[in-house]
Amino acid sequence: MALARPNCGNSLDVAKATQKVRERNRLRKEAHLPLLSVTAELKRLKRIESEAEFEKFVEASSELYSLLWTRAFLQLKRASC
Numbered sequence: 001m002a003l004a005r006p007n008c009g010n011s012l013d014v015a016k017a018t019q020k021v022r023e024r025n026r027l028r029k030e031a032h033l034p035l036l037s038v039t040a041e042l043k044r045l046k047r048i049e050s051e052a053e054f055e056k057f058v059e060a061s062s063e064l065y066s067l068l069w070t071r072a073f074l075q076l077k078r079a080s081c
Helices: 014-030 038-060 062-080
Strands: none
Touching: 014 038, 038 062
8 A cells, every 4th residue: 555645844835925914914904904913824824734735645545544543443442441
């Protein structure tokens, strides 16, 4: 069984993402809306990216993922008895 490897690199382009958040903040300021925290937005974008990478990994490795969850479930079941 060939395993897919999750992208462990830092693929989020921080400079580009920061620029986009600043542009959004410029528009929000014009619209008299509260500004976004650049740090919080970068964390949110990284979380979204990480979740998407994990979902791709699970999809590509569904057989292995199912096996691991089944084993974990059985261990928990045995431990609770």
